[in-house]
Amino acid sequence: MVEAVLLESVPTDxxxxxxxxxxxxYAVLSVTDPALAGQPFLAAPNEMETFLAAQLTAARQGTETAPSLDARQETVVLLALSAGLRLSVLLGQxxxxxxxxxxxxxxGRLFPAD
Structure with missing residues (x-):
């Protein structure tokens, strides 16, 4: 589930x-345009963070994989990574x-197959 959500952030077509x-x-414009502040699409990142943190927590339950994983912190890292990768694809990098x-x-580093 986590992989599927993160891969949606990569523009493939x-x-x-x-x-x-x-x-x-719109996200960048909302920083300077008061008319866009508070729009529903701006809540999506917070909702996604909560959802993915819950998914990471569930994924590690009952396993010894990544026992010290802080799901909230890893979620922030994963979302920042996916946002940066999205931008690098958009820019042609x-x-x-x-x-x-x-x-x-x-x-794979977070959840090794072994």
Whole structure:
């Protein structure tokens, strides 16, 4: 579930690229435009953080994988990573496949298969 949510932040086609460009433009504009402050789309990052923290907590229950994992802190790291990767794809710094590989690498470090 965590992987699927994070991978949605990577624009892999033209429709995804357009969506992420528009969302990013509104998010940045909301910093200086009082008319956009408090809009529902601005609550989405907080809701996503809460959701992913719960998913990370559930994923480690009953396992010895990542026993000292702070789910809230790791969620912040993962969301920051995915936002940075999204921007790097939008700017053409890397392709969607490379960004996907980086996300999967990080998740593999958090939850090794062994």
């Amino acid at each position: 033209e429709e995804g690229r357009t969506f992420h460009l528009v969302y990013t433009e 890397r392709g969607a496949q490379d960004a996907t590989a980086v996300l999967r690498y990080r998740l």
